[in-house]
Amino acid sequence: MDIIKTKIPGCYEIHKIVRKDTRGRLVKTFSEKTFQEMALHRNFPEVYYSVSNKNVLRGLHFQIPSQHHVKLVACLQGSILDAVVDLRIESPTYGENILVELNPDKANMLYIPAGCAHGFYSLTENTIFLNKTSTGYSQKHDRGIHWDSCGIDWPTNKPIVSEKDKHLIDFASYNSPFRYQEAI
Numbered sequence: 001m002d003i004i005k006t007k008i009p010g011c012y013e014i015h016k017i018v019r020k021d022t023r024g025r026l027v028k029t030f031s032e033k034t035f036q037e038m039a040l041h042r043n044f045p046e047v048y049y050s051v052s053n054k055n056v057l058r059g060l061h062f063q064i065p066s067q068h069h070v071k072l073v074a075c076l077q078g079s080i081l082d083a084v085v086d087l088r089i090e091s092p093t094y095g096e097n098i099l100v101e102l103n104p105d106k107a108n109m110l111y112i113p114a115g116c117a118h119g120f121y122s123l124t125e126n127t128i129f130l131n132k133t134s135t136g137y138s139q140k141h142d143r144g145i146h147w148d149s150c151g152i153d154w155p156t157n158k159p160i161v162s163e164k165d166k167h168l169i170d171f172a173s174y175n176s177p178f179r180y181q182e183a184i
């Protein structure tokens with residue numbers, strides 16, 4: 001498993017181990033030992049997947065303390081552009097974003113530290129997105145910022161977005177509860 005730093009501190013692109021043979025492929029999505037060696041969070045009590053149509057954009061989401069969490073995200077079918085925005089005040093990349101294509105051919109995923117907003121754009125039909133989180137889903141702590149408010153280079157300005165996501169606050173107006181030092 002290759003774990004590569006992104007420009008956002010604590011956010012990593014991970015290349016999964018792929019074993020190919022005549023039958024197809026075997027892809028390892030998690031190794032506790034490797035995560036331990038890299039001092040990454042290892043306990044992900046909730047895992048879900050979503051299915052999205054082409055041109056769907058979900059995000060930008062995060063949970064606030066005390067239910068803030070690390071996310072480990074991947075695309076198991078189709079292809080996505082995955083975005084992370086650093087919301088940690090005093091972080092060297094506060095307000096900056098990365099946009100990474102995730103798909104099964106690349107066999108990559110993103111490790112996203114707490115204190116970052118996350119979203120993705122579905123490039124294909126029937127896109128399967130996988131998310132493991134270090135704390136459970138809590139509607140009370142669920143927050144977001146508007147997908148088009150922080151300079152992300154999305155491929156369209158007319159994505160399909162949920163009603164909830166359409167009305168999220170802009171990044172510039174959001175009073176972030178996250179501080180860089182406090183991030184997991």
Ligand SMILES: Cc1cn([C@H]2C[C@H](O)[C@@H](COP(=O)(O)OP(=O)(O)O[C@H]3O[C@@H](C)C(=O)[C@@H](O)[C@H]3O)O2)c(=O)[nH]c1=O
Nearest residue numbers: 048050058059060061062071118119120131137162164
């Ligand atoms: C995320 C989530 C949602 N739900 C419920 C709430 C709602 O009724 C329904 C759909 O929720 P949402 O509209 O929030 O789903 P979605 O827009 O796919 O939310 C996800 O977006 C991506 C970008 C993320 O980063 C994730 O952490 C998560 O916030 O599912 C759960 O029960 N458990 C969960 O873990």
